[in-house]
Amino acid sequence: MQLAVLGRLLSVGRAVLAALRGSLGALCWSLAPLSLSLPLSLSLPRWRHSAPQPETEREREDAPPTPTSVNYHFTRQCNYKCGFCFHTAKTSFVLPLEEAKRGLAMLKEAGMEKINFSGGEPFLQDKGEFVGKLVQFCKQELQLPSVSIVSNGSLIRKQWFEKYGEYLDILAISCDSFDEDVNILIGRRQGKKNHVENLHKLRQWCREHAVAFKINSVINRFNVEEDMNEQIKALNPVRWKVFQCLLIEGENTGEDALREAEKFVISDEDFDRFLDRHKDVSCLVPESNQKMRDSYLILDEYMRFLNCRNGRKEPSKSILDVGVEAAIKFSGFDEKMFLRRGGKYVWSKADMKLDW
Secondary structure, X not given: OHHHHHHHHHHHHHHHHHHHHHHHHHHHHHHHHHHXXXXXXXXXXXXXXXXXXXXXXXXXXXXXXXXXXXXXXXXXXXXXXXXXXXXXXXXXXXXXXXXXHHHHHHHHHOOOOEEEEEOOOHHHHHHHHHHHHHHHHHHHHOOOOEEEEEEOOOOOOHHHHHHHHHHOOEEEEEOOOOOHHHHHHHOOOOOOOOHHHHHHHHHHHHHHOOOEEEEEEEEOOOOOOOOOHHHHHXXXXXXXXXXXXXXXXXXXXXXXXXXXXXXXOOOHHHHHHHHHHOOOOOOEEEEOHHHHHHOOOEEOOOOEEEEOOOOEOXXXXXXXXXXXXXXXXXXXXXXXXXHHOOOOOOOOHHHOOOOO
C-alpha cells in the first residue's frame, strides 16, 4: 500500500519537473533574440548612464547664437543723402506687413528680446504707419521688453506719438553735427528744414509721451574736430551712440556702390581724440569699426541676416524660408563682442528711471 502511494507521488513529481523544464526552455528561446541584439554593456543595469552629460565646449561653439537684439532694416529708401551711409537704396522692396509680423514672431520664438527698426528712413513707408503697426505688434502682441527705432527725424509727426508712442521704448535720432552747414556737407538735410531745431522738437515730444530719447552720431572728417559737450548735455539723451565712419564694399565704397564714403573716413587716432574730448559725457557709448562690424545682427528688407565680416554685406537665406536657426548660422554675428561692447543694457522704458 505504502509502496503504491510512493510510486504515484514519484510519477507526479516527474511530471511536474518535466513541465517546468518545458516552460523554462520556451522562455529561454523567446529571450534569445533579444539577448543577441543587446550590447554586452547593457546586460546589467547601469543607472549612472541615465544622468544628463555636460555639454562639451565643441557643442557650445557649434550652437547658433541667440538673436537677443535684432536690427531690422525693413526699407532701404531714404529722403536724406548722407555721404557715408552704409545701407543705401539699392532696392525699393518692403515686405507685406503680415509677412514682416510673421518673421518677427519667429525671432521672438528664437529668443529675441529687443527689436530695432531702421532703414533707410523707417518713417518714409506709409507716412510712418508701417513702422507704427510693427512697433505696436512687437510690444502688444509679442510682449518684447524693448522696441526701438532709428530715424533721421525729419518725417515724424506729433500725431504719430499720440497713436504709437506708448508702444515705443526708445527713439534714436541721427545727428552728426550741431552746425547746420556741416549737416548740409554730410547730406543730412532735406529742403529748408533745420535738422538741429527739429532734433529739439523731437526731444520734447519724447518727454511728453514717455519715450526714451537717444542720439546716434557718425564721426567723420567733417565733424571730428567739433565739440558737442554742451549740446549733448542739454538734450540729455539716455544714450549717445558715437560711431566711427565705416566703409562697406558695395554700399558706400567700390564700383557698385551708391555712395563714395572714402572722403569721410577718419583714422583710429582721430576717433580716439574725439572720444577723449567728450569723455565727461556720461551717456557716451563709443563704437569703433572693430566693435561695430561683427557685433550687430542685421536683417535686410527680405529678412536675411547680413554678414559684414569680409567688408561686404553677404546675405543669408531669409528666415521666412529656412527659419531663424538655419539663417543665423551665416550671419557672422560675434555674440561675445556684442556683450563686450555693452550691447545688452537697460533697454525697456519700464525699467528706466527717467525724468521724462
